[in-house]
Amino acid sequence: MNLRMHRDITGESKSPILLAAWPGMGSVGVGALDYMRRKLEGVRFAEVDMSEYFTPEAVVVENGIVRSFTDLPSHVFYHVRDAGLVIFESEAQIWGTGGIRLMSQILDFAEHLKVETIYTAAAQAMSISHRESVRVMGAANREILRDALVPHGVEILREGQISGLNGLLLGFAGIRKIQAACLMATMPLYAQMMPNPRASREIVRVFERLLGVRIDMAEIDDAVAQMEGTMAEIEEKIRTTFSSMEWEETEEDEIEQVDEEKVPQYVMEKIERLFVEVQDEGSKEKAAHLKKELDRWNLYSLYEDRFLGLFRRDQEGGV
Numbered sequence: 001m002n003l004r005m006h007r008d009i010t011g012e013s014k015s016p017i018l019l020a021a022w023p024g025m026g027s028v029g030v031g032a033l034d035y036m037r038r039k040l041e042g043v044r045f046a047e048v049d050m051s052e053y054f055t056p057e058a059v060v061v062e063n064g065i066v067r068s069f070t071d072l073p074s075h076v077f078y079h080v081r082d083a084g085l086v087i088f089e090s091e092a093q094i095w096g097t098g099g100i101r102l103m104s105q106i107l108d109f110a111e112h113l114k115v116e117t118i119y120t121a122a123a124q125a126m127s128i129s130h131r132e133s134v135r136v137m138g139a140a141n142r143e144i145l146r147d148a149l150v151p152h153g154v155e156i157l158r159e160g161q162i163s164g165l166n167g168l169l170l171g172f173a174g175i176r177k178i179q180a181a182c183l184m185a186t187m188p189l190y191a192q193m194m195p196n197p198r199a200s201r202e203i204v205r206v207f208e209r210l211l212g213v214r215i216d217m218a219e220i221d222d223a224v225a226q227m228e229g230t231m232a233e234i235e236e237k238i239r240t241t242f243s244s245m246e247w248e249e250t251e252e253d254e255i256e257q258v259d260e261e262k263v264p265q266y267v268m269e270k271i272e273r274l275f276v277e278v279q280d281e282g283s284k285e286k287a288a289h290l291k292k293e294l295d296r297w298n299l300y301s302l303y304e305d306r307f308l309g310l311f312r313r314d315q316e317g318g319v
Contacts, residue, residue: 042078
């Protein structure tokens with residue numbers, strides 16, 4: 001593992017603030033930072049080579065020729081000079097020894113750049129409807145930074161855990177005496193594997209206030225409208241199907257005990273659990289159960305790409 005600098009920005013920004021994010025539930029954190037980086041026209045200036053910790057699972061064949069491993073996950077630093085920001089975006093969570101080494105590499109580089117404050121971003125999945133207002137929770141490794149979040153509309157996370165490198169960086173930064181905080185936007189538990197621009201947008205709004213920057217929100221507003229339209233369509237299909245059910249066919253179904261208003265959320269949570277189980281276990285029985293559940297609620301057309309995506313890797317690998 002090594003850090004490659006395309007340009008030394010030392011001196012261009014005095015004590016820049018570092019924002020960092022890795023993929024996670026709903027792509028909330030990394031989605032927010034990627035949006036900010038694009039709208040603020042961040043310039044790529046360094047990257048971390050993590051290829052030694054990447055284990056390929058298949059190769060791509062085109063016209064009988066095997067392509068080399070060119071599509072490795074990237075781990076890139078961008079510089080927004082006018083705003084005094086360094087934004088780190090990673091395409092993959094790195095666990096174990098690789099993750100620890102990456103944390104050290106990031107913090108070594110942060111010290112080189114004289115970074116004094118770090119923010120990460122992530123999701124806080126909860127058993128809520130997509131219609132509920134997004135809240136942004138926060139935690140920090142120092143009281144002074146924690147308390148500074150509150151005036152900007154951040155609720156303090158009183159207890160719990162922050163999983164993944166979005167959380168671990170706070171602990172490693174504390175060892176280096178660098179203050180760091182994580183912002184977590186709430187999102188529905190039943191949609192944790194679907195991109196959630198609504199939660200990402202709320203994190204962007206908090207960063208606007210925290211950092212004193214202005215972000216053009218038109219693009220993410222459109223993404224939110226599209227997502228809400230999809231969720232509303234899913235809920236309507238579930239409600240329509242539920243209202244036309246023959247009770248004698250479902251008399252042993254626990255859904256009969258669910259309040260009718262909460263049926264869409266119940267069904268979506270069940271479907272989400274099945275997607276996770278199929279992805280983790282690769283069980284054909286679970287996949288068949290998932291397909292049956294999607295058909296039952298007339299939802300297969302809306303989930304088709306995601307459902308088929310569960311099997312594309314095996315098909316492409318030829319095993």
